[in-house]
Amino acid sequence: xAITADEARDIADDLLGAANExxxxxxxxxxxxxxxxxxxNAANALLRSSGSMTTTAxxxxxxxxQDESAALRDVIGQAKxxxxxxxxxxxxxxxxxxxVDLASALLERNPGSIVNASRDLLDAATGDDV
Amino acid sequence: xxxxxxxLGGVLGASLLVVLVTACTDLGAVRNWADTSLEAAQFTEVxxxxxxxxQRLAVYDSAGAAEWQNNVPIRAAQADALILQxxxxxxxxxxxxxxxxxKATDYSxxxxxxxxxxxxxxxxxxxxISAAGGLISTLLNAATEAWREDQVTELIEEAxxxxxxxxxxxxxDIVDQDFRRDLQxxxxxxxxxxxxxxxDEDASPAAKAALGEWLTVxxxxxxxxxDKVDTYLQVLDQIAxxxxxxxxxxxxxxxxxxxxxxxxxxxxxxSNVKDLVKS
Numbered sequence: 328x329a330i331t332a333d334e335a336r337d338i339a340d341d342l343l344g345a346a347n348e349x350x351x352x353x354x355x356x357x358x359x360x361x362x363x364x365x366x367x368n369a370a371n372a373l374l375r376s377s378g379s380m381t382t383t384a385x386x387x388x389x390x391x392x393q394d395e396s397a398a399l400r401d402v403i404g405q406a407k408x409x410x411x412x413x414x415x416x417x418x419x420x421x422x423x424x425x426x427v428d429l430a431s432a433l434l435e436r437n438p439g440s441i442v443n444a445s446r447d448l449l450d451a452a453t454g455d456d457v
Numbered sequence: 458x459x460x461x462x463x464x465l466g467g468v469l470g471a472s473l474l475v476v477l478v479t480a481c482t483d484l485g486a487v488r489n490w491a492d493t494s495l496e497a498a499q500f501t502e503v504x505x506x507x508x509x510x511x512q513r514l515a516v517y518d519s520a521g522a523a524e525w526q527n528n529v530p531i532r533a534a535q536a537d538a539l540i541l542q543x544x545x546x547x548x549x550x551x552x553x554x555x556x557x558x559x560k561a562t563d564y565s566x567x568x569x570x571x572x573x574x575x576x577x578x579x580x581x582x583x584x585x586i587s588a589a590g591g592l593i594s595t596l597l598n599a600a601t602e603a604w605r606e607d608q609v610t611e612l613i614e615e616a617x618x619x620x621x622x623x624x625x626x627x628x629x630d631i632v633d634q635d636f637r638r639d640l641q642x643x644x645x646x647x648x649x650x651x652x653x654x655x656x657d658e659d660a661s662p663a664a665k666a667a668l669g670e671w672l673t674v675x676x677x678x679x680x681x682x683x684d685k686v687d688t689y690l691q692v693l694d695q696i697a698x699x700x701x702x703x704x705x706x707x708x709x710x711x712x713x714x715x716x717x718x719x720x721x722x723x724x725x726x727x728s729n730v731k732d733l734v735k736s
Contacts, residue, residue: 336634343638346645360656367649368520374642374649375521378511381642382528382535385507385635389538392627398619399545402612406552409608413556424570 332391335384342377346370422448484557484609486716487703491554493723494696497730498547501540503689506682507636508536510643517650542628546696549616556609610707617704624697632693636686644679647672688729695726 330338349370353363425448432440511528518525651672655665699722706715 332630336630336638339635339638343641343645350645350648360658363656364653367653371518371521371646371649374645375518375524378514378639378642379524379528381635381639382531385535385539385631386531388627388631388635389535389542392542392623395619395622395627396542396545399549399616399623402616402619403545403548403552405615406549406556406612409605409612410552410555413605421570 330383330387332384332387335380335387339377339380339384342373342380346373346377349373425450483711484606486719487609487710488554488557490699490703490719490723491550491557493726494699495547495550495554497692497696497726498543498550500689500692500730500733501543502733503632503636503682503685504536504539504543506685507639508532510639514643514646517646539628539631542623546620546623549620553609553612553616556605556612606710609710613700613703613707613710617700620700621697624693624700629690629693629697632686633690637683640679640683640686643682644676647675647679651675685733688732692726692729692733695722695729698722699726 349366353366358366425444429441429444429448432444511525511532515522515525651668654660654668655672660668699719702715702718702722703710706712709715
């Protein structure tokens with residue numbers, strides 16, 4: 328049976344609590360060196376299991392976050408589209424400017440100006456400078 | 458005919474006024490808030506601390522080193538996933554800050570270039586072009602400004618649900634419960650390690666004193682890490698609170714009360730981020 332992140336957290340908390348109980352017992356009671364070593368080993372085993380259960384809890388919590396992540400990613404996509412719309416207004420104006428320059432150059436029949444204006448129009452249309 | 462022209466002028470003037478009045482919202486507070494939140498979301502040290510815990514503890518718990526090492530690759534992958542979540546928050550805040558930036562809808566320079574290009578052609582009178590260009594520029598800026606405000610409102614509306622669930626829910630629980638527990642486990646393992654060494658009857662008083670000092674150093678490190686978790690939680694809470702305020706005031710984003718609240722919160726966030734970075 329699969330467990331949830333919160334259930335894994337409860338187990339991890341219980342294991343940590345049991346390890347703390349052992350340490351508290353050692354602090355309050357007279358014990359031999361061998362007994363203390365054995366109790367420390369037992370406490371460490373509980374702490375280790377609590378650590379592994381914490382890893383499990385975080386993994387489950389990350390899985391449970393996926394819907395929110397997808398929703399937020401969608402909002403970011405929308406924001407980028409809105410920004411592109413704003414940029415496209417500036418792009419339309421710059422294309423219009425380049426077109427006017429080109430028309431003017433064509434009327435002047437000035438080859439140098441025509442080449443420059445054509446290049447500006449291309450830059451404006453490809454959006455590199457916008 | 459004159460009357461009709463005057464009426465038309467009146468209608469145009471009134472329309473311009475309506476557009477300008479509806480477009481004068483100042484989104485500076487939103488932009489500043491989003492910028493601050495973006496900066497805060499980029500702090501990921503607490504995630505790295507969590508990912509590294511098994512490696513740190515394998516040293517102090519040799520009997521369980523293999524189990525700790527098993528957790529290393531899993532936590533590395535989890536850290537990537539968690540940083541991705543924080544990146545999402547940062548990306549959203551960056552997009553919100555850009556959209557709330559006044560420069561996003563200022564086309565004065567672009568229109569200036571267009572009117573100057575038209576003037577050079579000599580097709581239309583210079584004065585007329587300048588006046589028309591100025592008017593079009595004002596109208597265009599105002600219209601896009603109004604549109605932008607609507608888009609910012611819409612963005613805040615749609616983002617608030619998932620953002621609150623992440624910042625005030627899932628992500629907060631991981632930091633508050635799992636990262637905190639992880640550091641308590643570290644404190645326990647380290648204490649048991651040093652207590653075991655100090656329990657050695659053959660150890661010299663000098664060795665015991667040195668071990669005692671090392672234990673104090675490790676406990677201080679652990680305590681600093683726990684402080685960072687506390688501060689980071691405050692940052693997550695403050696980002697969530699600020700966005701909730703934006704959501705609650707989404708139809709009046711240029712309100713003075715909102716600007717004041719966001720300013721105060723941003724100040725707290727910046728102060729917390731400063732603490733996180735320096736300690």
